[in-house]
Amino acid sequence: MTDVHEAPAADVERLRAAVRVLPPAAVLTHQTAAMLYGFGVVPTNELHVTVPAGTPLPQRRGVAAHGAVLPFAEVRDVLGLRCLGPARCAVDLARQLGRHDALAVLDAALRVGACTLDDLADEVARHEGLRGVRQARELVRLADPRAACRQESHLRLTLHDGLLPPPEPQLAVYDDAGRLRCRVDLGYAEERVAVLYEAETRVDQPRHNWLATRGWRMCYFTDADLYKDPYELVQTVRTALYHPH
Known part of the structure; x- marks a missing residue:
């Protein structure tokens, strides 16, 4: 986007x-x-x-x-x-x-x-x-040219202000054959955590399922999460990074 x-x-x-x-x-x-x-x-x-x-x-x-x-x-x-x-x-x-x-x-x-x-x-x-x-x-x-939209920039700064490690914008995820399978808005490759902004409550189900079967944890956020409860947003990502289970 x-x-x-x-x-x-x-x-x-x-x-x-x-x-x-x-x-x-x-x-x-x-x-x-x-x-x-x-x-x-x-x-x-x-x-x-x-x-x-x-x-x-x-x-x-x-x-x-x-x-x-x-x-x-x-x-x-x-x-x-x-x-x-x-x-x-x-x-x-x-x-x-x-x-x-x-x-x-x-x-x-x-x-x-x-x-x-x-x-x-x-x-x-x-x-x-x-x-x-x-x-x-x-x-x-x-500043990073890889941010795809205004809200992704907002989301990245919210994570920064929450003292979390910097995620990689538009992180590329490859399959076992080395082919590009998808990109995630913000991602932590080593921890396999994807942080995704959605304009409305919806999920790209095929991408979600493919990532989930490979051990990725997805954190989906809408405008309500980003602008009304940024503290909870940061806590959700922190839990995914440091307490995945």
Whole structure:
């Protein structure tokens, strides 16, 4: 499962119309630029723009205007729209969003190839001293392009915060002949524990049965588990890892 999509043509046309009434120095940023770059995993109804330091912030309904503290080191043309560079947008979001969504943005930026880990690390260094940079620095170290969707990033960070060993995203599982049989969202190969996110309560029964016959223990979690009772989620995985019987 993936939650990264290309920007719909209707959204691009709406943005083109909106920027015509903004200051010429304004550039698209944050969630708006992330959507254009392909890592818009945190939705927003607002148009996010950044203006250079000293430029009055535009006061328009539906526009979230940000005043730049750092100079615009990179501005790109994306589908005819001026955007701050992808690493800058990802790190700005990583500084300002909640931790779970911040990691999801960084994972997605890497997944679609908008930037590299080195790009993100360099950008974090440029943000030194700004609010939220400690969070961004921590999460850049945890970012992984193999996370397939926003919720998998959330799930991985929940396990990390629960002081469990880091699972491998999209762990490949092979049969006795060495053929790829399936992948699990998050997995511990040595312990044969699979941690799976399900948008709703359902199980891939053939995969479940095949893994179970080979000694794998499956931990299935939905949104209710992930967002309402993360402590119990962590305890379930801990039990599977250290007290399998």
